[in-house]
Amino acid sequence: MKRLAQAPNVTVATLWADWLTHAGIEASVQRYFAGGIAGEIPPDQGLPEVWVKHAEQWTRARELLEALQHPRELHWTCPACAERIDGPFEQCWQCGANMPPP
Template identity: 60%
Template sequence: MLRLVQAPNIALATLWVDTLLEAGIAASVQRQYLGAAAGHLPPDQCLPEIWLRHEEQEDRARALLDDLQHLPQRLWWCHCGEKVEGGFEQCWRCGALMPG
């Protein structure tokens, strides 16, 4: 097993592990409940961690997490008048896909 990275919170840790698992990378969240010990332990030791089962998947896992953390940011106007910002390719109001 190999510790890949610490996550800032349990929500991101779970999202990252789910993404890795969908890509066929055996990963798990560890220390997900250690936040309750904050104040008794140093804060940097209470963050959830992402661990890989197979060390040979490290390069692929790091690349995937890097891509996930650096999604392209867009700004476009939908035909319905909705302003869509961020990494979204679909309108929240009407469901139309980003043009082009």
């Protein structure tokens, strides 16, 4: 096992691990309950961590996590109503049409 990242809280750590697992990378959350001893240990030692089970998958897991943490900004024009859509949206806010395939 190899540590991938520290998360700010258990919810985020669980989402990251689930997302990686869904992508075919075995990941788990460690220090799940360490927040309960906050004040007894240094603050950074109580944060949950995401670990990758197979070290050879670490690089791919890092790339996927980076993509999740920094989503790409989309800029496209709706094919149905010609509205310009900015941001991570894949559906037109004006008419509800889906973003055309790339």
